[in-house]
Amino acid sequence: MAYQTTALRMRQRLELHGFTAARAYNDVREKAEEYAKDPRRLRTPVVEGRERFETYMKDIESAIEALLHDAGAPLRRLHPLDLGERYISRNNNRSYLRFVLDQISDDTLVSLYVSNYIVHRLAKSSGSIVQEARSEQLARLPADAPLIVLTEGPTDSRLLSAAMEITHPHLVEFVNFIDFTTHRAEGSVSTLAKTVATFAAAGVANRFLAIADNDTAAHSALIKVKSDKTLPNTCRVLHYPYLDLLTRYPTLGPYGQGVVLADVNGRAGSLELYLGRDVLTIDGNLAPIQWQHYDSKLGRYHGALSDHDKKRVQKAFEEKIKSARMSGGAPSGDWTGIEAIMNTIITAFMSVHD
Incomplete structure (x- = not known):
């Protein structure tokens, strides 16, 4: 019994949670350097002072290469107690997973085998393991909560939400477009700026992204909020991308x-x-x-x-x-602009390393 997806889709999901390529590299590097200073924490004895960071990185690369040539699923043996624990803590195993995913092609199938979890009663044989895991995650840290996307008004929110269901259905549960119609909130770029300020002042735990039109009015109205140095790292204010x-x-x-x-x-x-x-x-x-x-x-x-x-x-x-x-979610026609917007949303927090 297993869950499967592609490396690209898993990378995109991790990206939305803030586990960027840069963050993954930094996390792995930090732990490798930490272990290098204390050889007793490594399973394989080393001579203190002679093993450098580069050596550990080569060790990781060799292990990844071995995994990729495994007859089974490429990531089947990726478990915090197997390879990852040597370099990063269990709390950061998603960074390690992202690090590995960046070494393989987009269409590589990634599998999570859950049979052992069921055998050892760590998971139920009935029901959705994904739903159970999601419920536990949402009760923990902001990194596990959906990304909130604020738009200028109800039409943008509604159309982008519907578009994501077609172009990126695997990301729908990770992104929450604010429905202005349901909440009867006023929609305009000036209101968007006020909402950003309100979210920041309220200390909203979720990461949130304000995305506005790529026009003169929106650029003018958001000058002040975009230059606000007090906005938290969990916030981004962007425009629809160049097209x-x-x-x-x-x-x-x-x-x-x-x-x-x-x-x-x-x-x-x-x-x-x-x-x-x-x-x-x-x-x-x-x-x-x-x-x-x-x-x-x-x-x-x-x-x-x-x-x-x-x-x-x-x-x-x-x-x-x-x-x-x-047609079963098979898009036809021109989706270039929508893809560009979705990519902007997915990569909005690429500069976050902490």
């Missing part, structure tokens, strides 16, 4: 009459522009951006789709979601 599609996008005004291709990254990148070229195409052409007010603070115009086009794009995307669900 190639938006580098030459049709715009109307203020340059003159007719359509002008312009780079609208950072100036008009609302969520709708990330929902796919297919849903943005109306009557054979990309729905154009209409330049609106000028922001003197940033020295650039703010742009947006017309309200009519915005609603049409949202409806088309909802149909694309519906179609993907009916």
Whole structure:
């Protein structure tokens, strides 16, 4: 009896919990150096002062290579009492797992064999072991709690939540998009900034991410909160990412009459522009951006789709979601923008090493 997934999916899950590649490397390095100073804690005797960090790293690499050539599942023997305990504590075994996962290809199958746990009555043969483990995790540390994602309003929250079910279904239980509709909260970029400040002041234990439009209005409204040095390490304030599609996008005004291709990254990148070229195409052409007010603070115009086009794009995307669900979660069409946003969310805490 076993649970299986791919190395890529497991890495992404660990990433969302803050176990980044840099953190894993630092944890393993720290423990290797710690053990190097006290050879008595190693199972294999060494001569104190002669064994260096590089030697231990080579030992780890050799062990990983042996695991990868094992006739069974590559990670079957990865247990804190087997190899990992020599270098990191049991409390950090996810760092060690992330370290190993970074050595193998994305499509490598990773298996957790649970038969022994059932035999030794460490787990029940009936029911979901995953659900039991998740319940225990959520009762412990913030690192085990879902990442809270704050958006500008209910539409962004609803569409991104639905999109994740299609593109990254294995991450759904690890991310909680705040539903503004359910909580009857006002939706706007100014409210988003206030919510970030409130979460920080309240000492919310979960890691939380505020992600806003990549347009002039959002960049202007979030300048102050993004420069706030008092925000905790558990918080990130970001915008939707740069997108190639938006580098030459049709715009109307203020340059003159007719359509002008312009780079609208950072100036008009609302969520709708990330929902796919297919849903943005109306009557054979990309729905154009209409330049609106000028922001003197940033020295650039703010742009947006017309309200009519915005609603049409949202409806088309909802149909694309519906179609993907009916086909068993197999997405068709352009999901480039959504993938870019999901990657931004997944890697939001890559700079956290502690």
